[in-house]
Amino acid sequence: MSASHYPGSEAFKGIPTACISDALDTFGINGGLEGLKALGPGMALAGPAYTLQYEPVPEGETAQAGEFIDEVPEGHVVVIANGGRQYCTVWGDLLTHAAKIRGLRGTVIDGCCRDATAILQTGYPLFSLGSYMKSGKNRVRLAARQVPVTISSTVVCPGDIVAADDSGVIVIPKDVAEQAYRRVKEIEAMEERILLDLQNGMPMKEARIKHRYNQYALRVNV
Template sequence: MMEGPPKDTNVARAARLDTATISDALDRLGIVGQCYEIKGRDPSFRFAGRAFTMRCGPAANPPGTVGDYIDDVPEGHVVVIDNGGRTDATIWGDILTEIAHRRGLAGTVIDGINRDVALCRELGYPVFSKDHWMRTGKDRVQVEEMNCVVTIGGARVGPGDLLRGDADGVLVIPRGHEEAVLAAAEEIHAAEEHIRAAVRGGMRLDEARRQFKYHQLQTRRD
């Protein structure tokens, strides 16, 4: 009997946390991981997974390919595409969405735009990008490099880095810092749960926040 891929404990930990909590943990540790202006094409989209990265650029003459990599992305990974924030041509569409969904990928994150939003919503396949529009990237955009360091919404993403996306956006936890970031995020989450419980029990909010040090949760610590 074949076994599936080994469970990634830190992906599971990230999936239990929301991006707002992880964002506060990144701030505490002085790490820029919030991907500015990158949003889910549907507010219900959620994912956690490791990055499979690529960098794209303007098409050459003759043009290169925009999408023949999809069968090489490991199950459970996130396709991360740096298209330089380009918004006049897409880099992802319905064929890639269908294959990615069928192959069990965690999601797609694009510093740029995609099209065919109806299908990703129908399938529940998470696509996070700057926007969506229908104009094709074929003969306009090509893949320049794969498994490289890229920039997504001003945040650095390396191959294998941990990404988390939800209704508030998407962020990256650099692989070399993920244990510290996740531990800090879990601490912040626990403190906020204590505050909620205290208020439900009749405590004033300002007192609960003082008791559990709410205003220092995201403060930079050296």
């Protein structure tokens, strides 16, 4: 099969995260951000990561809300590493409106958002561990931006491609994005051939063998 042209992060828009995961498995790359879910059904995003690292505020100190939104380039996905904290939030409705105005593609939070109803009304794609009403002011603070961050054992670097849908959130390392995209196209074509054979009455086991379905699986050392 000839190699597909890779047009950049936009190429992953609309591709199911399950297919991307299968492609990354063939390179031995995890990429999944466990536990993060869409704030509402049907949300999806794909774009380069703009990373933010948060940390707790020491007892007795104060800290204002993180100021970063004005610096995020258009077309990027905000990735906030808040250490899985769910006792306070780092995103709300005002940031959502600012992000939409700036043309951002969505936000991914290892933690919680608030103003869930207002965010849902905007249709802005947001993925997090959940929602909670407590502000992050004086509880957590922005420690660094555009640095590698770790979310559920997966390292996310600035510029890595983030994709998300109802099945979850996955990160494609930028240095393998082109190869991953080509593998995704191979997998999509393979699954289309299997579906066609199923519709023509072929048993699943036979169709999978015929089209080498298990070739596209996690690479393991044996």
